[in-house]
Amino acid sequence: MPDLTARDARLHAFRSDLADARLKGEVAADRFVAGRPARITASVADMRKAPRPDAGINTQLLFGDDVLVFEVAEGWAWVQAERDGYVGYVADTMLVGRDLAPTHIVCVPRTFLYPGPDLRFPIAGQLSMGSTVTVTDAAETRGTHYAVLSSGEALIAGHLRSIGEAASDYVAVAETFLGTPYLWGGTSGFGIDCSGLVQLAMRMAGRNVLRDSD
Structure with missing residues (x-):
């Protein structure tokens, strides 16, 4: 039987009852589904560890971020961010279908x-x-x-x-956030943590990295 712990659950959508269809044969789950494409329509969307408003924040998604939706239940959507692969729960009111490609x-x-x-x-x-x-x-x-x-x-x-035009210096990008409030799990100009700052600055310079170093 596949080892359910063989993949990092922060970056792969699997639970004991439900998993991404792309992981079939690699993880154990009662049911496998294909993710439905959607897009974040909120200015900032907290991605939580569990489907409840007091759950910890894994990271945040920004307006226009594309996600795959694997489940919607009781006001929460279980999603995976296409930009960096992080998995978690967001309020389903913050999602819309994809139409025009961002420019x-x-x-x-x-x-x-x-x-x-x-x-x-x-x-x-x-x-x-x-x-x-x-x-x-x-x-x-x-x-x-x-x-x-x-x-x-x-x-x-x-x-x-x-899109596709990159900043020349990610350090200079990071410096524009001087004075921004610290927010655990934050990834935006309204509140950011150290990992989110590095990830966003690097992204604006054309280099995609994970927010976790482990």
């Missing part, structure tokens, strides 16, 4: 999302560095340039760069 990534620690291309509008949300969006148009209002998203919402154009 740009937020390249400043924090930025406001506006309901349209005008910074005088009340903000519609906030996005962190590393969030990905689909830009479909450009606009200028009173000399400020905006990137207009597929939703019709807008971001300051200078706060984005094209």
Whole structure:
């Protein structure tokens, strides 16, 4: 019988009752399912160790992150992040289906999302560095340039760069987070821990690494 402990459960979706269909023959589980593609629609989504709001946070997912969903039950989705492979539970209200491919990534620690291309509008949300969006148009209002998203919402154009365009120095990226509050499990400009900082800075410089060193 396959050894259920042979793979790291932080990075592979398996439990005794349910597992990723790609792991069939490698782990023991009562049932195997293929993950359903979905995308994070919240500014920041806590990925928890168990399906309850007081469970510990493994890591966080950012707006636009793609995931595979293996189960939805009682308001929680059991997912695996496609970007770095981490597995955990997120609130199912933070998920939407995938439609258009993202074109740009937020390249400043924090930025406001506006309901349209005008910074005088009340903000519609906030996005962190590393969030990905689909830009479909450009606009200028009173000399400020905006990137207009597929939703019709807008971001300051200078706060984005094209996906695939990497920063030259991950240390310089990390330094932009000076003064950001420490948050255990955090991965965003609103709160971050040491592992999340290294992972995000390296990602913005074109190098994908895990947040755990073991």
